[in-house]
Amino acid sequence: MIKPEAILFDLDGTLLDTAPDLHRALNTVLAAHGRPEVTLQQARPVASHGSTGLLELGFGDDFNEHSRLPLRQAFLDAYADDPHRDTRYFAGVETLLAKLQNASIKYAIVTNKPTQFTDALLPHFTQLQASSAVVCGDTLKVAKPDPAPLLYAAQLSQVDPARCWYVGDAERDIEAGRRAGMTTVLAAYGYIADHDQPDRWQASYAISDALQLLDLLKLTDAVL
The missing domain is CATH 1.10.150 (DNA polymerase; domain 1)
Structure with missing residues (x-):
């Protein structure tokens, strides 16, 4: 790993x-x-x-x-x-991001959501404002599953793509991460339909809740 x-x-x-x-x-x-x-x-x-x-x-x-x-x-x-009235962090996300910060691991956002709506959401979620990069669906001329947005986020974060992990809940996320040469993690708690076949997406790992990422990183006992 x-x-x-x-x-x-x-x-x-x-x-x-x-x-x-x-x-x-x-x-x-x-x-x-x-x-x-x-x-x-x-x-x-x-x-x-x-x-x-x-x-x-x-x-x-x-x-x-x-x-x-x-x-x-x-x-x-x-x-x-009203794009944020009922939107919430998934359980454990705030703790996860705080522990990543404490461990000096950068985190960034790569989404296919247009910039207009991403920018409308982020001010309401303080922990996300510490992201080292935010790349939206219209930041570049291509979006996921093309790997370019992930590679651009790595560049903005000043990190070698090979030293990045990508976490997402859709097949295009895993495909983009694999094509970018990153370790991929399936957020199996996300929006996955019954007809989806995530076992065929070839993610490096899968997590059933956000805090399981800490187990993979061996940061479970990290001090906040």
């Missing part, structure tokens, strides 16, 4: 549970179109797929090439109204 100098994290479904606010935005759009609402239980597994995945869930075949752009804009407008 290569001891990391930096841990890079996905945001939605890994550090923050954003599903309740994404779910509310989806139901706002569904109601405006006379569609039945979906439950949070239905929305949560696809929350990592952003507006596209959620709108496909709510509209089915009616989310198509003709409706895609206006529905996506309506969703983004609804989400922008």
Whole structure:
């Protein structure tokens, strides 16, 4: 195991549970179109797929090439109204990040979430403001599963990519991490649907809660 100098994290479904606010935005759009609402239980597994995945869930075949752009804009407008009202850290994340800081391990965020919404969230989560880098879905011309955003975050953090770990809850996260030459950790507590096959994603490790990362790093007893 290569001891990391930096841990890079996905945001939605890994550090923050954003599903309740994404779910509310989806139901706002569904109601405006006379569609039945979906439950949070239905929305949560696809929350990592952003507006596209959620709108496909709510509209089915009616989310198509003709409706895609206006529905996506309506969703983004609804989400922008209040993107952090019910968003919370996943259990253990604050402790995890504090212990990483104490152990002088940098941490950064690499997300496919647009900068507009990432910037709207981070001021409400103090621990995330200590990130050595924040790379969003529109920071570069490509997004995950392309490895470029991860490599850019490593560059901004001044850490060799080979000395970075990447933690995420989606197949594209693991693919991007592997292509970037990083050790990958599946956040199995995140937004994983029943039809997903995470055992085929070839993550280096899997954790069922955020604090299990400390066990992998042998930082369980680190002093805060």
